[in-house]
Amino acid sequence: MAPTSETLTAERILEATEEVLRRHGPAKATVVDVARALGVSHGSVYRHFRTKAALREAVTKRWLDRTSLKLAGIVADGGSPEERLRAWLAALFEAKRHKAGDDPELFATYTVLTDENGTVVGEHIAELTAQLTGIVAAGAESGAFSVADPAAAARAVFQATGRFHDPCYAREWTAPGIHEEFTAVVDLLLRGLAPTGR
């Protein structure tokens, strides 16, 4: 077992943990299962993650970070603020729909994990809102948006689109008409951000 445990990284443990969670479900998965899947002792796992709670928190963060990383590219790309805002919201919706639709069991598992890791979820939402603030602030600067407080406006946009990214709506994401609904809400919000001309 020694050679395996020498190359044991946090990332490998997190990968194995996700697999164990997928197989056993969040209620039954244990650190011993993770160690067994890696062919190491549970002590080796605890050297990287001091508690089972810390391991579950880290795997939750890793899952959420996959979405934030995907979206970060849109903030920095070359489109107009309106285009980037629209693309960012569409990419968020698509990422969440894929997570929910492609692997429903893993999604259900992570719904349990996010419920028990409120701090990590709060940080994830803060990260997403910060990305959105970047786009809104760019629009405020260029005159594309008429916004006094970009951070507050970004938070309002994020909250107003909850139906299209909040896991509590996952059941609606395959409903007919959901894409038209998404477009109607985003159109309305973009009109709300635009200069009124008055």
Added chain:
Amino acid sequence: MAPTSETLTAERILEATEEVLRRHGPAKATVVDVARALGVSHGSVYRHFRTKAALREAVTKRWLDRTSLKLAGIVADGGSPEERLRAWLAALFEAKRHKAGDDPELFATYTVLTDENGTVVGEHIAELTAQLTGIVAAGAESGAFSVADPAAAARAVFQATGRFHDPCYAREWTAPGIHEEFTAVVDLLLRGLAPTGR
């Protein structure tokens, strides 16, 4: 028992059912409990509601109707469309917050009931959206709002404010700053509905 059962109305049965649900919880409440609370036979209850499911559906509808009735008055009142839209959304948020906050156990019970009565919930949302459409259409007619399709715009407004009326957000309704968040979202939506002047 005969005199009591003669005066037995659907409304009295629904009142007793709500009380039984509150006391026993949605998993354990039975038609026999309801009949016992009313001092009648369960056959008398079944003469009004043919199945336990029909009774649960009717009590769910009654609970949801209380909110729609409260809001219907705002649609018809004398304010401007902007004022009425704002007042309607604020009244909806307040009604839901009160339902969740004043009697959390009953709210939890109704969360179970609404989950099992999708059709009734769908009709409730259609009724609320129709009320909102009335306000948006009045604004479109007076020129207060620039909206091509009032029903679609009303649906977008309803969905964009889900954080402030959808039970899945009930935990957030006592958070500090929730009223500022509500105002920020509603301001943004009203700007989105306003004529752009362009």
